[in-house]
Amino acid sequence: MAVDLANPGNFLTTRLRQAINWGRKYSLWPIPYGTACCAIEFMAAVSSYHDLSRYGAELVRFSPRQSDLMIVAGTISYKQAPILKTIYAQMCEPKWVVAMGVCASSGGFYKNYGTLQGIDRVIPTDIYVAGCPPTPENLFHGLLLLQDKIDREGLVASAQRHGEQTG
Numbered sequence: 510m511a512v513d514l515a516n517p518g519n520f521l522t523t524r525l526r527q528a529i530n531w532g533r534k535y536s537l538w539p540i541p542y543g544t545a546c547c548a549i550e551f552m553a554a555v556s557s558y559h560d561l562s563r564y565g566a567e568l569v570r571f572s573p574r575q576s577d578l579m580i581v582a583g584t585i586s587y588k589q590a591p592i593l594k595t596i597y598a599q600m601c602e603p604k605w606v607v608a609m610g611v612c613a614s615s616g617g618f619y620k621n622y623g624t625l626q627g628i629d630r631v632i633p634t635d636i637y638v639a640g641c642p643p644t645p646e647n648l649f650h651g652l653l654l655l656q657d658k659i660d661r662e663g664l665v666a667s668a669q670r671h672g673e674q675t676g
């Protein structure tokens with residue numbers, strides 16, 4: 510319950526889950542896991558013209574311990590997969606993952622012996638953003654979907670999360 514200090518007779522009620530999820534979804538701290546060309550597009554998304562901060566996710570961190578949103582931007586090889594898993598494991602709970610672009614989502618056109626066919630083979634993935642590369646607007650659409658998803662989550666972190674697809 511929140512009291513309106515200007516008019517102490519007025520108050521607002523909500524549910525704890527909704528209040529906490531409201532804070533979570535508008536204060537995401539992304540860690541970019543960039544390995545290829547999609548990472549360049551990610552740089553455009555966080556720069557001033559497109560301005561990721563409009564979605565409350567501008568505080569890009571390069572330490573997994575300070576991040577709750579991993580954005581995987583680029584191709585992941587089988588050699589990279591254990592590293593990706595380790596960095597994901599080091600992130601705080603609750604945490605979410607966005608696969609940015611077809612390479613991260615499914616291996617893309619790299620259907621070969623060395624390329625992981627989608628990051629969801631090794632880490633739970635919440636949102637798949639279509640495109641090669643996705644535009645910043647595609648990525649923002651994915652973030653909006655993620656915010657909706659966070660809004661619906663229970664307080665106990667998201668062990669049984671299911672993927673959603675953009676585009």
Ligand code: SF4
Pocket residue numbers: 545546547548582583584609610611612613617640641642643
């Ligand atoms: S999806 Fe396209 S742009 Fe993104 S990393 Fe793969 S090849 Fe590069």
